[in-house]
Amino acid sequence: MSETGYDEWLAALASGEGYYLECDEGHGSLPPRRSCPHCGSPDLRETALPASGTVETYSVVHVAAPTFAGDAPYVSAICDFGGVRLTGVLRGVDADDATVGMTVEADAEARGDAEGDGGGSLVVFRPR
Ligand SMILES: [Zn+2]
Structure with missing residues (x-):
């Protein structure tokens, strides 16, 4: 447990x-x-x-939620890491260049308002 x-x-x-x-x-x-x-x-x-996973599906988000206000458009992706799927934001790739099956590594990044009470981190993916 x-x-x-x-x-x-x-x-x-x-x-x-x-x-x-x-x-x-x-x-x-x-x-x-x-x-x-x-x-x-x-x-x-x-x-x-696993050190790397693959993009299973993704979508380009043009209107960001308030938490991501400075980020739109961004790419929201679901990536397959073998035993588990992770949902996060794809970094380092133009929305036009994102592809299903591309190899990524997972990381976590502090949100812009991490000092506030609604902060925390989010999962991000970067191309490997
Ligand atoms: Zn089980």
């Missing part, structure tokens, strides 16, 4: 120690989880996140 929260998970990702939770059946999920969302197994262990 893992008691780790999502913020702690993002911090680990930012320090290059990303991981995901894996059950005995090999299902991947992200914290916070007390049991596998796929099969209900309570036996979750932290498994190192």
Whole structure:
């Protein structure tokens, strides 16, 4: 069982120690989880996140939510990292150049208002 929260998970990702939770059946999920969302197994262990993943799907967001106000347009992507899928923002690529299947690495980046109470971090992907 893992008691780790999502913020702690993002911090680990930012320090290059990303991981995901894996059950005995090999299902991947992200914290916070007390049991596998796929099969209900309570036996979750932290498994190192692969160094690279591939873009599974993406969309170009032209109107940003207030949190991303300075960022539009940006590319929101879902990337396959083997055992688990991550959702985040694709950096370092023009929206026109994003492609399904491109290889990326995952990182975490502080939001612009991280000093405020609505801060925190978000998952970002960069081309490898
Ligand atoms: Zn499972």
